[in-house]
Amino acid sequence: MDFKDIAVSKDHLQSIVKNIDYNKLILYHYDRLFKETKEDKLHRKRESMAGCNSFWVLDQYEQAKVKDFKKTNLCKDKFCNNCKKVKQASRMAKFIPLIEPYKENMYQLTLTVPNVKGEALEETINKLFKSFARLIEYFKGKEKIKGLDFEYWGYKGAIRSLEITYKKVKRGRGFSYEYHPHLHALIVLEGELGERLYKNPYSKDYLGNRAVRKFNKEELLIQKIWRLLNDGKRVTLKNIEALDIGYSCQLDRFKESDFIELFKYMTKATSEDDKGMEYIQFKTLYYSLLNKRQIQGYGCFFGLKDDEEITAQEVEEYYNSLIEDLRAKENPVERLESPQDLVEDDVYTLISRKKIYQHLKNIKNN
Structure with missing residues (x-):
């Protein structure tokens, strides 16, 4: 067995080191918020993050020059x-195989609202969630709009996810902080939608210079209902019909x-200008996202359960056979050890169950 096939890459290790270093800024923000509020859970969160992924427990095989990753603290x-990267990978491994049967009729629906100030962020997020739930009720025909028919859309289900970007904006001699909460949704529609024939202000690129897309009548309708x-x-x-334009939404083949x-995770580690999160941004996001559920399934995606292509048992059996071979010799x-x-270790090959999963998946796909 060539252990290089299941080796953890140096690039992956370096990204972990970079993330640990970035977390120092978040630790500082947790410290400051704890001193400001005296909330014990903030101190506990700070201590937990301080030790996150800092050391890995490994079994070292001297003859084979292999280090086997056992566990770390997250x-x-x-x-x-x-942890955001781990969560994203876990979600994709869990949900993608279950979504696959619907791939011929899947759409990516992106729903936005105007940017808001920090004090309005939590209320805006709550509105987004309620508005999306209502929108789904129209799609499935449980709630009616007199004069409109959604039956031909062929709605079957949806998964919605919250994302928030943020930026610091110069205002005169000072600055203000803006937040852009929006939803990404996978939606299954089995009906035939209209052609893209229509332009509106959302057709232009982000600089407003040129038209880059046209909308179909279903998108224009969603834009106005969403507003x-x-x-x-x-x-x-x-x-x-009284609205000239709604709020931006795009519906594209998935x-x-x-x-x-x-x-992906709810909020990025850096702002749109690629700078670290400031304390005021951290505080706003921390309280606005408390007890918020990022991922929600509807219809055919309600209550999804894990059913991965490569089972945990297969990974465990393969892993155990490798370890038995190693232990037979030493x-x-x-x-x-730290990441x-x-x-810096160029002598030993680092392996892990996660890499074994990927290796087995590649073998099955090929």
């Missing part, structure tokens, strides 16, 4: 760069790369 904090829902207005055909958008020495140490 804090599972929503602001932790390491009425989030503005707290009655959704009637009269109110829909691509493989859209899974990353759907299952007994390992348990070690405690930084492992980046």
